[in-house]
Amino acid sequence: MYPLIDLFAGPGGLNEGFSSVRNSDGSYAFSNSASFEMDAYACETLRLRETYRHLSRAGRSLEGYFDYILGRKTWAEIYNGTFREAYMESGDKVHREVLGEDSRTQIDSLIRERLLRHKPNAPWVLIGGPPCQAYSLAGRSRRTGDANFASDHKHFLYREYLHILDEFKPTIFVMENVKGLLSSKNGDDSMFQTIMADLRALPSGVTYEIRSLVVDEDPERLKPSDFIIKAEDYGVPQKRHRVILLGVRSDVAPLIPRQVLVRADTPVTVRAALEDLPSVRAQTSKRVPKATVDWAVAEQAALQELAELGSVPVPVGDVLGSTAHLIYRIWIRDDMVPVPSQHQPRPHMVSDLARYRVMATMAERMGKSPKYTDLPAVLHPEHSNVSKEGTPFTDRFRVQVWDAPSTTIASHISKDGHYYIHPARDQARSFTVREAARLQTFPDNYFFEGPRTQQFHQVGNAVPPLLAKQVGEVVASMLAAIRD
Incomplete structure (x- = not known):
C-alpha cells in the first residue's frame, strides 16, 4: 500500500x-x-473513521461502531475490547x-x-x-x-x-x-x-x-x-x-x-440522493418574528394564487437507472445502516416554515428555485430594505430542485439553512446533516462528531x-x- x-x-x-x-x-x-x-471536532470525526477503517480492514467486528453511530449504545458501552484497541491505534494517525x-x-x-x-x-x-x-x-x-x-x-x-x-x-x-x-x-x-x-x-x-x-x-x-x-x-x-x-x-x-x-454518463440529482431518506418535519423555533402576521392565512393565500396560475409540467430526467446513479447508490448505502443517523432537522421560525412551503411549491412548478422577491409581499423577510431596488441576496432563500444536482454545500450551512430548503413541500425545512452529507457523497456509515452546527461545518468544508x-x-x- x-x-x-x-x-x-x-x-x-x-x-x-x-x-x-x-x-x-x-x-x-x-x-x-x-x-x-x-479543528477538535473534525479530529474526533477523523479518529472515529480511522477506527472503523482499522476494524474493517482487519476483518473484525463492527458491531460496536454501528451501535454507537446509530445511537443504540453509548460510547462508554462500546469502548472496550477490539473497538478500544482500534480506537487507541487510530490516535497514532490523527493529529490536532x-x-x-x-x-x-x-x-x-x-x-x-x-x-x-x-x-x-x-x-x-x-x-x-x-x-x-x-x-x-x-x-x-x-x-x-x-x-x-x-x-x-x-x-x-x-x-x-x-x-x-x-x-x-x-x-x-x-x-x-x-x-x-x-x-x-x-x-x-x-x-x-x-x-x-x-x-x-x-x-x-x-x-x-x-x-x-x-x-x-x-x-x-x-x-x-x-x-x-x-x-x-x-x-x-x-x-x-x-x-x-x-x-x-x-x-x-x-x-x-x-x-x-x-x-459520468448522467448527472446524479437531489432526488436520486435524498428521496429514499425518511420524511421528517422541523419543530417550531422559539424565536418570534417581529411582524404580527397570520402566517397560516398568508401561506394559504399564496398557495391559492399559485393554484389559479395553473401548473407547468417540469420534465423529469430518466437518470435513476443510469450507471452514475448505480455507482452513487452502491457508494452511499450500507446494509448495516437501514435508517441513517444524523437526520434530525433544526427548528425553524413559523414565518420561515410558511415561506419554505410556498417556495417549494413554486420551485416544483417552475423547475427552478424562486427568489424571495417572487413571493407575495406579506411573505417577504422582515428587513427594512427588502423591497428596495437593487437589494442584494435576493436568493437568500433557495429551494433545492429535485431533478438537478444541488448547489454547493458550503460551510455556511452551519449558520442557517435558508440556502438549502428541502424540495418537498410537506417537509418544509432546511437540509439535515445526513442530507448534506449525502449530497457531499459521504457514505451513510460515516459519522460526524460534535454538536449539529459543527457537523454541518465539517460537511460543508469537505x-x-x-x-x-x-x-x-x-x-x-x-x-x-x-x-x-
Missing part, C-alpha cells in the same frame, strides 16, 4: 476517497499514515495541529517518523486543501473594505503545504482549493499564479509537473481554468467547482502517462469522497506505472 499524508484534513473527505481505492487484485491501494487538522511556521519542527518530525516505517524511497502521496476562506468569493465579499484582508495569514497557509513538498518530496501530490482562487488577488498579484510560481521554485530544487485531471494537455500549455473540476460531471449530486492540482515529481513524470477523470475516490484511482494507476 502506498503511504498517504493528509494535510488540512477536515473531516476526511479526500482521505475517505483515497482510502477506498483498491488495486486490481482487490487489495487497498493506500494506507493513511498521518492526518493533520486543527495548527500548521504554521511555529509547528513545522514538530510536524516534520511526525511525518519523518511515519515515512520511516516504509521502505526507503517508496512512492507515497501528499493530499490536502489549505483553508479557502481567504480565496472564496463569499469570504472576500464579507470582508470588503477590511484593511487587514491583504495580510491575512490564511492567504499563505498553502506555504505549509509547499514546505512539506519541499522537505519530504512525495512522489505525487493532490492540492484542492476553491474556484475563487483563480480570481483572488493579494495586492496586484494573482494568488493562483503566486502559488504556481512558488511551486516551481521550491528551495530544495525539487520540481513537479503540474497536471490537470480534466484536460489531457501538455502541462506547459494548461490554462488556470483547466484545473477546475466540476463535481456534478463526475457523479456527485452537487454543483461544486473546485481547483485541484495534481503534481508528479519531475524525475518520475516521464514514466507516468497523463490521465484524466472519466465523466471534499466529496466519491470525487476523491476517482482522483485516487487515477493516482493509484499512475503509481502502478512506476512499479511496473
Whole structure:
C-alpha cells in the first residue's frame, strides 16, 4: 500500500476517497499514515473513521461502531475490547495541529517518523486543501473594505503545504482549493499564479509537473481554468467547482502517462440522493418574528394564487437507472445502516416554515428555485430594505430542485439553512446533516462528531469522497506505472 499524508484534513473527505481505492487484485491501494487538522471536532470525526477503517480492514467486528453511530449504545458501552484497541491505534494517525511556521519542527518530525516505517524511497502521496476562506468569493465579499484582508495569514497557509513538498518530496501530490482562487488577488498579484510560481521554485530544487485531471494537455500549455473540476460531471449530486492540482515529481513524470477523470454518463440529482431518506418535519423555533402576521392565512393565500396560475409540467430526467446513479447508490448505502443517523432537522421560525412551503411549491412548478422577491409581499423577510431596488441576496432563500444536482454545500450551512430548503413541500425545512452529507457523497456509515452546527461545518468544508475516490484511482494507476 502506498503511504498517504493528509494535510488540512477536515473531516476526511479526500482521505475517505483515497482510502477506498483498491488495486486490481482487490487489495487497498493506500494506507493513511498521518492526518493533520486543527479543528477538535473534525479530529474526533477523523479518529472515529480511522477506527472503523482499522476494524474493517482487519476483518473484525463492527458491531460496536454501528451501535454507537446509530445511537443504540453509548460510547462508554462500546469502548472496550477490539473497538478500544482500534480506537487507541487510530490516535497514532490523527493529529490536532495548527500548521504554521511555529509547528513545522514538530510536524516534520511526525511525518519523518511515519515515512520511516516504509521502505526507503517508496512512492507515497501528499493530499490536502489549505483553508479557502481567504480565496472564496463569499469570504472576500464579507470582508470588503477590511484593511487587514491583504495580510491575512490564511492567504499563505498553502506555504505549509509547499514546505512539506519541499522537505519530504512525495512522489505525487493532490492540492484542492476553491474556484475563487483563480480570481483572488493579494495586492496586484494573482494568488493562483503566486502559488504556481512558488511551486516551481521550491528551495530544495525539487520540481513537479503540474497536471490537470480534466484536460489531457501538455502541462506547459494548461490554462488556470483547466484545473477546475466540476463535481456534478463526475457523479456527485452537487454543483461544486473546485481547483485541484495534481503534481508528479519531475524525475518520475516521464514514466507516468497523463490521465484524466472519466465523466459520468448522467448527472446524479437531489432526488436520486435524498428521496429514499425518511420524511421528517422541523419543530417550531422559539424565536418570534417581529411582524404580527397570520402566517397560516398568508401561506394559504399564496398557495391559492399559485393554484389559479395553473401548473407547468417540469420534465423529469430518466437518470435513476443510469450507471452514475448505480455507482452513487452502491457508494452511499450500507446494509448495516437501514435508517441513517444524523437526520434530525433544526427548528425553524413559523414565518420561515410558511415561506419554505410556498417556495417549494413554486420551485416544483417552475423547475427552478424562486427568489424571495417572487413571493407575495406579506411573505417577504422582515428587513427594512427588502423591497428596495437593487437589494442584494435576493436568493437568500433557495429551494433545492429535485431533478438537478444541488448547489454547493458550503460551510455556511452551519449558520442557517435558508440556502438549502428541502424540495418537498410537506417537509418544509432546511437540509439535515445526513442530507448534506449525502449530497457531499459521504457514505451513510460515516459519522460526524460534535454538536449539529459543527457537523454541518465539517460537511460543508469537505471534499466529496466519491470525487476523491476517482482522483485516487487515477493516482493509484499512475503509481502502478512506476512499479511496473
